[in-house]
Amino acid sequence: MTNDTTAADAxxxxxxxxxxxxxxxxxxxxxxxxxxxxxxxxxxIGVVGESGSGKSTIALAMxxxxxxxxxxxxxVRCQGKELIGQSEKDLAKVRSSTxxxxxxxxxxxxxxxxxxxxxxxxxxxxxxxxxxxxxxxxAIELLELVGIPNAPRRVDDFPHEFSGGQRxxxxxxxxxxxxxxxxxxxxxxxxxxxxIQAQVLDALRAARDRTGASLMIITHDLGVVAGMAExxxxxxxxxxxxxxTADVLFHESKMPxxxxxxxxxxxxxxxxxxxxxxxxxxxPSLINLPNACPFAPRCPAVIxxxxxxxxxxxxxxxxxxxxxxxxxxxxxxxxxxxxxxxTDTESEGVKQETLTIDxxxxxxxxxTAGATLVSVHDIVKxxxxxxxxxxxxxxxxxxxVCDVSFDLAERETVGLVGESGSGKSTTARVVLQxxxxxxxxxxxxxxxxxxxxxxxxxxxRQQLQMVFQDxxxxxxxxxxxxxxxxxPLKVHGRWGRASGPKRVAxxxxxxxxxxxxxxxxPHEFSGGQRxxxxxxxxxxxxxKVLILxxxxxxxxxxxxxxxxNLLEELQDRLDLAYLFIAHDLSVVRHIADRVxxxxxxxxxxxxxxxxxxxxxxxxxxxxxxxxVPVPDPKIxxxxxxxxxxxxxxxxxxxxxxxxxxxxxxxAQDICASETPELIDRGQGHPVACHFADAxxxxxxx
Numbered sequence: 001m002t003n004d005t006t007a008a009d010a011x012x013x014x015x016x017x018x019x020x021x022x023x024x025x026x027x028x029x030x031x032x033x034x035x036x037x038x039x040x041x042x043x044x045i046g047v048v049g050e051s052g053s054g055k056s057t058i059a060l061a062m063x064x065x066x067x068x069x070x071x072x073x074x075x076v077r078c079q080g081k082e083l084i085g086q087s088e089k090d091l092a093k094v095r096s097s098t099x100x101x102x103x104x105x106x107x108x109x110x111x112x113x114x115x116x117x118x119x120x121x122x123x124x125x126x127x128x129x130x131x132x133x134x135x136x137x138x139a140i141e142l143l144e145l146v147g148i149p150n151a152p153r154r155v156d157d158f159p160h161e162f163s164g165g166q167r168x169x170x171x172x173x174x175x176x177x178x179x180x181x182x183x184x185x186x187x188x189x190x191x192x193x194x195x196i197q198a199q200v201l202d203a204l205r206a207a208r209d210r211t212g213a214s215l216m217i218i219t220h221d222l223g224v225v226a227g228m229a230e231x232x233x234x235x236x237x238x239x240x241x242x243x244x245t246a247d248v249l250f251h252e253s254k255m256p257x258x259x260x261x262x263x264x265x266x267x268x269x270x271x272x273x274x275x276x277x278x279x280x281x282x283x284p285s286l287i288n289l290p291n292a293c294p295f296a297p298r299c300p301a302v303i304x305x306x307x308x309x310x311x312x313x314x315x316x317x318x319x320x321x322x323x324x325x326x327x328x329x330x331x332x333x334x335x336x337x338x339x340x341x342x343t344d345t346e347s348e349g350v351k352q353e354t355l356t357i358d359x360x361x362x363x364x365x366x367x368t369a370g371a372t373l374v375s376v377h378d379i380v381k382x383x384x385x386x387x388x389x390x391x392x393x394x395x396x397x398x399x400x401v402c403d404v405s406f407d408l409a410e411r412e413t414v415g416l417v418g419e420s421g422s423g424k425s426t427t428a429r430v431v432l433q434x435x436x437x438x439x440x441x442x443x444x445x446x447x448x449x450x451x452x453x454x455x456x457x458x459x460x461r462q463q464l465q466m467v468f469q470d471x472x473x474x475x476x477x478x479x480x481x482x483x484x485x486x487x488p489l490k491v492h493g494r495w496g497r498a499s500g501p502k503r504v505a506x507x508x509x510x511x512x513x514x515x516x517x518x519x520x521x522p523h524e525f526s527g528g529q530r531x532x533x534x535x536x537x538x539x540x541x542x543x544k545v546l547i548l549x550x551x552x553x554x555x556x557x558x559x560x561x562x563x564x565n566l567l568e569e570l571q572d573r574l575d576l577a578y579l580f581i582a583h584d585l586s587v588v589r590h591i592a593d594r595v596x597x598x599x600x601x602x603x604x605x606x607x608x609x610x611x612x613x614x615x616x617x618x619x620x621x622x623x624x625x626x627x628v629p630v631p632d633p634k635i636x637x638x639x640x641x642x643x644x645x646x647x648x649x650x651x652x653x654x655x656x657x658x659x660x661x662x663x664x665x666x667a668q669d670i671c672a673s674e675t676p677e678l679i680d681r682g683q684g685h686p687v688a689c690h691f692a693d694a695x696x697x698x699x700x701x
Contacts, residue, residue, distance in 0.1 A: 019035075022069065031286060039214045044230050046219065048222060078098055101186070147206075169203045232250075278561035281297055311324055370410065374442070466547045467547070548580045600648060622697050626641050
């Protein structure tokens with residue numbers, strides 16, 4: 001970003017030609033390669049990019065929190081004072097009092113041995129402003145300000161006694177304790193449910209408004225940036241590749257990489273089922289980068305000159321910079337850049353990731369169109385809570401899943417959504433009989449699964465397979481991926497000396513992986529590639545149903561788009577049915593045919609995706625949908641949000657009647673005494689609410 005002397009002097013925080021290098025045995029990793037920017041007083045800037053682009057390294061370099069082995073050069077000035085090269089003692093004075101840092105993982109940054117009240121108060125009294133008693137009182141005020149329920153009582157609780165969203169708000173309270181001039185929030189909403197994310201962002205806005213601080217928000221979520229930032233800087237391979245105001249960047253982007261990120265996003269405000277537009281390939285290694293555009297190997301608009309020099313971040317129009325030699329010459333502004341039909345007389349072109357899927361050897365014939373494959377009826381799953389030192393006895397019961405019913409038809413995708421703790425993953429495991437049901441029925445093609453032994457379930461395992469949330473944890477690190485994919489064939493007696501390796505090679509091609517890489521180990525693959533290995537393993541036996549448990553939650557947006565497109569193409573080619581579990585409601589809208597919304601073990605709304613998303617009738621569904629950010633600054637500024645208060649109640653002692661009533665703004669006496677049935681109340685789809693009312697909460701694009 002432009003950083004002339006006048007701008008730097010007026011800025012509360014500025015960087016000029018900031019570089020960070022990490023020496024390794026393989027060579028120097030140039031994590032940050034000459035980044036410059038300014039942050040004005042009271043301004044919010046968003047820093048976005050894929051993992052490894054250097055976003056967090058910039059923040060840590062400015063605060064002097066990098067390892068001693070890191071080499072940091074350039075200039076970082078805060079309130080006119082140079083920070084690079086300062087001693088640890090001087091930097092310690094800057095942290096918290098002038099620049100406050102909000103880390104990505106609050107649990108690791110909070111001391112488990114001290115109460116949260118002490119940790120907030122300590123930030124205040126160690127600066128010598130007030131005594132400990134006064135600091136404690138201010139700690140309670142700050143906890144109340146960021147939305148901690150019953151702060152005077154909970155101030156003496158320990159970090160592990162709070163939920164993830166509450167811990168993040170406690171860290172925000174610590175950050176604002178000394179009225180800093182700058183707050184740096186590093187992925188503050190990663191891995192949080194959308195409702196908790198909305199609460200955290202609300203707390204972050206309150207902290208910004210209360211302190212008057214400038215804010216740098218580092219994130220991979222473009223929707224969060226659209227709603228929070230005035231300006232945006234896009235990072236790739238350690239450098240800024242585009243910088244502009246939020247309105248300009250989201251609507252008039254000039255850099256192919258930014259266009260690729262935006263095209264990879266499933267949109268809540270659009271019902272189109274067209275394939276997403278992922279960026280092909282992976283980010284480059286930051287060791288021995290060639291003197292060329294680092295995005296060239298992935299860019300469909302690449303020309304020979306792109307491989308001869310690395311473009312600088314130049315002004316393409318007032319207030320808008322881009323590091324691309326074709327920034328002003330892309331046909332149609334580059335909006336079709338990542339479509340398979342992209343053509344350009346100048347471009348060399350980059351091969352897009354497409355799938356070539358042969359017929360599966362031995363795959364089951366597709367079922368009759370519309371036939372029900374899985375029927376779940378009134379399943380209940382309770383977990384005993386035991387206590388005792390020598391004699392363990394049951395003291396309570398956790399009501400994880402209660403009377404859940406739904407059907408899954410051939411070639412259909414049913415999305416299962418809800419906050420953490422709502423029972424989604426437990427439901428999936430009961431359907432697969434990885435967990436025995438307490439009561440209820442699960443049928444596959446009319447045959448009962450509940451109550452069967454492992455031996456009796458064995459034939460059904462070939463037809464019902466699961467893809468797990470964390471591909472690295474679900475793949476054996478001691479086995480080559482080829483053996484991992486082929487293992488189901490061996491277990492079920494379908495491995496042949498010739499046919500087995502051939503089948504593994506087919507499966508690798510099927511999911512877009514190179515069969516020649518089957519002798520590599522899981523750690524040698526990227527996150528998206530590991531997820532593809534997991535999908536290949538699940539497909540090995542030719543199943544009819546895949547249960548996908550948060551399959552894209554840990555992936556960057558471009559990698560996520562590639563996996564989503566893969567799943568859609570596999571479904572079309574192989575006539576698969578999916579039970580798709582996710583907390584990302586944008587992905588669910590894109591991929592699912594029907595959606596079931598779960599809250600504290602119960603389904604509260606069930607219907608066709610367009611029906612539920614366009615006219616949500618349960619207050620909980622409305623709150624979920626209103627909390628999802630949309631990557632459009634204009635929409636984010638104008639939309640109405642429903643911010644839920646409190647946390648999901650404990651499943652050991654769920655509320656009587658409607659379980660959502662403790663957080664519901666429509667709750668009345670009947671909600672406490674009568675459990676609402678999941679029935680059609682005139683909305684065209686079943687809703688479990690006494691006061692169901694269809695209300696549109698997603699803005700129109």
